[in-house]
Amino acid sequence: MNFQTAVVLHLGDSYSGLDKEEDESLYERQGDFYEDMATLLKRVSPHFEKNVRKQYFVEQKPRKSIHVAHVDYEIEKAQPKTPEEREWEKVQQALYARKKREPCQRWRNLGVLSIFGSDEDLMMSAAEKKRLGSKTKVTMKVGLTAASSIGLTASQRRRSIVASLSEEHCSESSSESEEEEEQTERRPDTSTELQSEYWQVQKLVKYLKAADQTATVLVLCAMMDLDLMKEVIQLAILDLGGLELLLNLLDTTDIRSKIGSLKILAKISQNVIIRQTIVNMRGLQRMVNNLDLPVKELQALASETIAHVAKFRRARRTVRVHGGIRKLVKMLDCFHYSAKPGEDMEKNLEVARCGASALWSLSKSSKNKEAIRKAGGIPLLGLLLRSPYEKIAIPVVGTLQECASQKNYRVAIQNEGMVKDLVKNLSSDNEELQMLCASAIFKCAEDKLTRDLVRSHHGLQPLVSLLSKAENKQLLAAATGAIWKCSISMENVAIFQEYKALHMLIGLLTDQPEEVLVNVVGALGQFAQIQANKAAICNGGGIRALINLLNGTNQALLVNVAKAVGACATERDNVAIIDQLDGVRLVWSLLKNPNAEVQASAAWAICPCIENAKDAGEMVLFLIGGLKLIIQLLKSPSNEVLTSICAVIAKLAKDKEILGVLSDRGVVPLLAGLTNTTDDRLRCHLAEAIGHCCMWSSNRACFGDHGAVGLLVSYLESNDNLLLLNTTMALYQLSKDPNNIITMHEEGVVEPLVKLIASGTDEIQEFAAGCVRNIRLLVLANQRAIY
Numbered sequence: 001m002n003f004q005t006a007v008v009l010h011l012g013d014s015y016s017g018l019d020k021e022e023d024e025s026l027y028e029r030q031g032d033f034y035e036d037m038a039t040l041l042k043r044v045s046p047h048f049e050k051n052v053r054k055q056y057f058v059e060q061k062p063r064k065s066i067h068v069a070h071v072d073y074e075i076e077k078a079q080p081k082t083p084e085e086r087e088w089e090k091v092q093q094a095l096y097a098r099k100k101r102e103p104c105q106r107w108r109n110l111g112v113l114s115i116f117g118s119d120e121d122l123m124m125s126a127a128e129k130k131r132l133g134s135k136t137k138v139t140m141k142v143g144l145t146a147a148s149s150i151g152l153t154a155s156q157r158r159r160s161i162v163a164s165l166s167e168e169h170c171s172e173s174s175s176e177s178e179e180e181e182e183q184t185e186r187r188p189d190t191s192t193e194l195q196s197e198y199w200q201v202q203k204l205v206k207y208l209k210a211a212d213q214t215a216t217v218l219v220l221c222a223m224m225d226l227d228l229m230k231e232v233i234q235l236a237i238l239d240l241g242g243l244e245l246l247l248n249l250l251d252t253t254d255i256r257s258k259i260g261s262l263k264i265l266a267k268i269s270q271n272v273i274i275r276q277t278i279v280n281m282r283g284l285q286r287m288v289n290n291l292d293l294p295v296k297e298l299q300a301l302a303s304e305t306i307a308h309v310a311k312f313r314r315a316r317r318t319v320r321v322h323g324g325i326r327k328l329v330k331m332l333d334c335f336h337y338s339a340k341p342g343e344d345m346e347k348n349l350e351v352a353r354c355g356a357s358a359l360w361s362l363s364k365s366s367k368n369k370e371a372i373r374k375a376g377g378i379p380l381l382g383l384l385l386r387s388p389y390e391k392i393a394i395p396v397v398g399t400l401q402e403c404a405s406q407k408n409y410r411v412a413i414q415n416e417g418m419v420k421d422l423v424k425n426l427s428s429d430n431e432e433l434q435m436l437c438a439s440a441i442f443k444c445a446e447d448k449l450t451r452d453l454v455r456s457h458h459g460l461q462p463l464v465s466l467l468s469k470a471e472n473k474q475l476l477a478a479a480t481g482a483i484w485k486c487s488i489s490m491e492n493v494a495i496f497q498e499y500k501a502l503h504m505l506i507g508l509l510t511d512q513p514e515e516v517l518v519n520v521v522g523a524l525g526q527f528a529q530i531q532a533n534k535a536a537i538c539n540g541g542g543i544r545a546l547i548n549l550l551n552g553t554n555q556a557l558l559v560n561v562a563k564a565v566g567a568c569a570t571e572r573d574n575v576a577i578i579d580q581l582d583g584v585r586l587v588w589s590l591l592k593n594p595n596a597e598v599q600a601s602a603a604w605a606i607c608p609c610i611e612n613a614k615d616a617g618e619m620v621l622f623l624i625g626g627l628k629l630i631i632q633l634l635k636s637p638s639n640e641v642l643t644s645i646c647a648v649i650a651k652l653a654k655d656k657e658i659l660g661v662l663s664d665r666g667v668v669p670l671l672a673g674l675t676n677t678t679d680d681r682l683r684c685h686l687a688e689a690i691g692h693c694c695m696w697s698s699n700r701a702c703f704g705d706h707g708a709v710g711l712l713v714s715y716l717e718s719n720d721n722l723l724l725l726n727t728t729m730a731l732y733q734l735s736k737d738p739n740n741i742i743t744m745h746e747e748g749v750v751e752p753l754v755k756l757i758a759s760g761t762d763e764i765q766e767f768a769a770g771c772v773r774n775i776r777l778l779v780l781a782n783q784r785a786i787y
Helices: 003-013 037-044 046-054 066-078 083-098 105-110 126-133 140-148 154-169 191-210 213-224 231-239 242-249 255-268 272-280 283-290 296-309 313-321 324-331 345-362 366-374 377-385 390-403 407-415 418-425 431-444 448-456 460-468 473-486 490-498 501-507 514-527 531-539 542-549 555-568 572-580 583-592 596-612 616-621 626-633 639-652 656-664 667-673 680-693 697-705 708-717 721-734 738-746 750-759 762-786
Strands: none
Touching: 037 046, 191 213, 191 231, 191 242, 213 255, 231 242, 231 255, 231 272, 242 255, 242 272, 255 283, 255 296, 272 283, 272 296, 272 313, 283 296, 283 313, 283 324, 296 324, 296 345, 313 324, 313 345, 313 366, 324 345, 324 366, 345 366, 345 377, 345 390, 366 377, 366 390, 366 407, 377 390, 377 407, 377 418, 390 407, 390 418, 390 431, 407 418, 407 431, 407 448, 418 431, 418 448, 431 448, 431 460, 431 473, 448 473, 448 490, 460 473, 460 490, 460 501, 473 490, 473 501, 473 514, 490 501, 490 514, 501 514, 501 531, 514 531, 514 542, 514 555, 531 542, 531 555, 531 572, 542 555, 542 572, 542 583, 555 572, 555 583, 555 596, 572 583, 572 596, 583 596, 583 626, 596 616, 596 639, 616 639, 616 656, 626 639, 626 656, 639 656, 639 667, 639 680, 656 667, 656 680, 667 680, 667 697, 680 697, 680 708, 680 721, 697 708, 697 721, 697 738, 708 721, 708 738, 708 750, 721 738, 721 750, 721 762, 738 762, 750 762
């Protein structure tokens, strides 16, 4: 008889009346009941029980979550233990001491071990930890989360850090906005509070599982009386299965249960872990399905919960895929389809507000922006923006400023007349609304029409007045950004000067966040386009502050600082100050930056510094390795970098000593290799660089040998006067070499040059005539040689 047969026979002895024809409901248990196989074998076989105890057999129990296990441990530790239980605890401790558990590879890969540390680390003295802490670094995000977990239990701290790491791995592409916000700092809870609150939640979840329709509503009301914003309660609901029950209620037909469930979900969904769990449990699909029900409160709560959950990419995509955007846009039409006689307008406005809040969260995705536009959301957002209700205006403007990053939205905002309403709300008493309106103007003012509309609706003065609210950094960043973009139009700069904006901007160059500095420096770069403002920036200490910012690492800030320094350097007196403050060297060092935009802006800033310096040759040659950088950047894949470097070479080549160094380093073949470009802007500065490099006589023939002459002739087909001027200048210099004249003649250069002599500007006529003269002289010399 084998083991399985013996077990079956033993179980069979415990039952009587095993007639197959009888109904199973008549069976009656006569023997004992055993909850598992191990208990049965211990009862039947004393030898089995003896061997189990001898080998320290540990019974397997269902796995619990970290949070529940911690609470159970605290409860069990507080209860008195029997002698048998104390003996068994000693056995478990002996087992743990014999076989030390090693951390799994996944925790090693995530780098979490460096945060928790081993047992030996925990025994270190404070001085030793401080000494070793300087050598061990973790990522910024994990470090912040670990720092915010001080005072928590080990299980809570691990949950916090693992959640942070999970969000980091699930981050969205750079084209979209920020992902999950950082978890707020958690306050430690004492074990007594943890116990009582946990038992409250456990009791309510237990009742919720077995409750009927009426009892379910009562349990939900009791659950709402809890402090649902406390993390310990939120995680207790999650760990005890309450979240799944709340989501299941959304599939029922009882409206009261749905509303009660959504009221709780709207609060606890502000927790990062719960948001992700809701998405994993397909909770967003259920919320989207409830948007169709004609119950105002239900629609509002579902939209508000979606707004809280849709903070990361997968959640936003889920709402879009299941048709949630179309339903949310429909909810914005509260003044038409909802405003029937007898209905409460306040409820309709609340539905529209919650719908706009959900769209605000969803609009951080570029695909969702397009979906909102296709669903007809722009006119409805414009209608709500004109309403006198401020609580609706905030999510509406929030959605608009997110979507304004797209060209078609900016055009629609102009056409729908929303710029006037945005300017109007700049004077609101609500700083959040002011910030959102300024941010929307900041993005929309990329277009000249918007800049003109802001000026015509008297929006420039309110923007300047917002600069006085320096304590609100978000508002300050939005206001300075709007001023920066509006100042692209010189008409706006003149008005800004009337309200003393320049002086206020110079004062914001120090002790400000980088987000503010980027916009302030960008605005100063535009203000410096006016000659009088260059001296004002210098006298106000602006140049020194700008040069100090060149030591930073923020790419956008470096771009704007280089542009501002370059704009100030067009004034000869300012160049001396910039050079004295070591500004030229710092700008030149930006050419080493890996960012192409930084390289280009630095190169453009170098041009006026060279042109207006007292002794440009000495200044440049003093920069060790500076010319080598220029040559290396002629191999850049960026057309903007190539254009700016060609402009720098054109300035440098005016000094013969520098030109000799550039020629020795191989500047001619690199310039000749760029002549096949179709970019007219690059062609313009390239032709100028070639023309000035021809001042070194041996370079003329070298350009011809590398095939640059024939391609330069094709530049004469352009209608751009500056390109024609630089091209004719270059051809004139190249025509001093006989071989180059032959190439030009073969390419048909005479006809376009003759046309330019008849219709070009004075300088173009002069260079074109000089080139034709050199061609004619060579022909005459050949004729004389023949005869």
